[in-house]
Amino acid sequence: MKLLVTGGAGFIGANFVHATVRERPDVDVVVLDKLTYAGDRATLEAVADRITFVEGDCADTALVSQLVGDLAAGGEDAAVVHFAAESHNDNSLSDPWPFVQTNLLGTYALLEAVRAHGVRYHHVSTDEVYGDLPLADPADDPARERFTADTPYNPSSPYSATKAGSDLLVRAWARSFGIRATISNCSNNYGPWQHVEKFIPRQITNILDGVRPKVYGAGTNVRDWIHVDDHNRAVWAVLGRGRVGQTYLIGADGEANNLRVVRALLEIAGQDADAYDLVSDRPGHDLRYAIDASLLREELGWRPLHSDLESGLKATFDWYRDNEAWWRPRKAATEAKYAQLGR
Ligand code: NAD
Ligand code: TDX
Numbered sequence: 515m516k517l518l519v520t521g522g523a524g525f526i527g528a529n530f531v532h533a534t535v536r537e538r539p540d541v542d543v544v545v546l547d548k549l550t551y552a553g554d555r556a557t558l559e560a561v562a563d564r565i566t567f568v569e570g571d572c573a574d575t576a577l578v579s580q581l582v583g584d585l586a587a588g589g590e591d592a593a594v595v596h597f598a599a600e601s602h603n604d605n606s607l608s609d610p611w612p613f614v615q616t617n618l619l620g621t622y623a624l625l626e627a628v629r630a631h632g633v634r635y636h637h638v639s640t641d642e643v644y645g646d647l648p649l650a651d652p653a654d655d656p657a658r659e660r661f662t663a664d665t666p667y668n669p670s671s672p673y674s675a676t677k678a679g680s681d682l683l684v685r686a687w688a689r690s691f692g693i694r695a696t697i698s699n700c701s702n703n704y705g706p707w708q709h710v711e712k713f714i715p716r717q718i719t720n721i722l723d724g725v726r727p728k729v730y731g732a733g734t735n736v737r738d739w740i741h742v743d744d745h746n747r748a749v750w751a752v753l754g755r756g757r758v759g760q761t762y763l764i765g766a767d768g769e770a771n772n773l774r775v776v777r778a779l780l781e782i783a784g785q786d787a788d789a790y791d792l793v794s795d796r797p798g799h800d801l802r803y804a805i806d807a808s809l810l811r812e813e814l815g816w817r818p819l820h821s822d823l824e825s826g827l828k829a830t831f832d833w834y835r836d837n838e839a840w841w842r843p844r845k846a847a848t849e850a851k852y853a854q855l856g857r
Pocket of ligand 1: 520521522523524525527546548549550551552553554565570571572574597599600601602616620630638639640641677699700701702703704708709744806
């Protein structure tokens with residue numbers, strides 16, 4: 515099988531490439547990545563001789579058409595897995611343009627290429643397209659509302675709006691042009707190689723630097739955490755066995771508010787669990803995300819392997835402690851951006 519993986523030098527894409535090379539040696543992987551501030555070739559160093567790396571923009575229609583054409587020329591069993599995106603909500607509030615460019619025009623370019631060459635396409639998206647849910651505690655309210663594939667789209671930020679727009683492009687290309695596409699909408703990922711701008715790596719690296727974690731607002735916002743390897747195993751399940759035209763939601767029943775996560779990280783570091791700072795809130799900050807993944811579980815038989823958040827946080831904490839050379843070059847510039855926002 516031949517795969518074109520866009521965004522393969524970013525967090526989830528790189529974990530996907532590592533897992534694919536490790537577990538599916540028969541798959542030929544081509545990575546297309548623009549190497550924005552969020553992409554890093556060092557992340558792919560250990561698999562560099564097992565893949566083909568192309569530095570380029572997924573919104574470059576000529577380049578994308580050529581790469582997808584080459585993929586199609588290799589035979590029937592070819593697919594595009596589209597991870598590339600501008601992915602950080604805070605950045606989308608400061609400067610939305612790269613989000614429109616990459617998330618909308620990049621998806622458009624890929625859709626036109628798979629349409630022209632008849633190649634299978636999987637679109638990696640987010641639960642944020644559904645907006646947010648009222649706060650609710652799983653322990654008190656097992657029947658609380660969660661997102662399903664039927665939840666109406668209601669995105670809050672320029673990031674989630676452009677991801678929602680990209681999903682709708684995929685649906686239109688599937689219905690009007692008959693492309694063989696699937697979509698997955700996943701909840702918040704954590705694990706190795708996540709950029710230090712994101713919540714969990716930011717707080718781990720702050721703690722390692724002797725800086726107090728920074729929590730937005732009152733810290734009561736809830737995210738539905740999933741280990742990146744469980745997300746990527748679900749992407750493979752959808753790619754292999756998913757119904758063309760179907761949307762699958764991916765989540766591992768990992769709801770936790772931000773205070774619980776920060777307190778767990780401080781405890782892992784052997785520090786006072788209250789040694790964090792509450793800082794000003796993100797404008798339009800979504801309250802709660804929660805995924806009902808029963809379609810994925812029942813139809814495709816997927817199950818998460820990492821179901822205990824605290825032990826996943828401990829492994830992630832240890833990874834950042836042991837891989838400072840990877841994250842250190844980006845830490846100061848990231849914190850300088852947050853300082854400008856007063857967060
Ligand atoms: P990331 O920001 O870590 O990585 C994005 C990668 O895409 C980088 O390597 C970057 O260089 C590359 N890229 C950006 N613009 C590009 C362009 N125009 N052309 C080619 N490459 C480009 O993001 P991530 O967290 O790994 O997210 C990957 C995908 O998963 C995104 O589509 C995101 O919306 C989705 N997603 C992320 C999460 C999460 O929790 N991180 C959850 C659900 C879905
Ligand atoms: O310093 C921080 N303090 C803080 O309290 C940061 C960076 C974040 N937060 C809060 C905001 C959110 O409630 O933590 C939560 C998680 O924040 P992010 O890591 O920025 O993630 P989020 O905005 O939830 O979006 C993530 O999940 C869905 C990814 O970045 C998206 O790409 C994905 O689509």
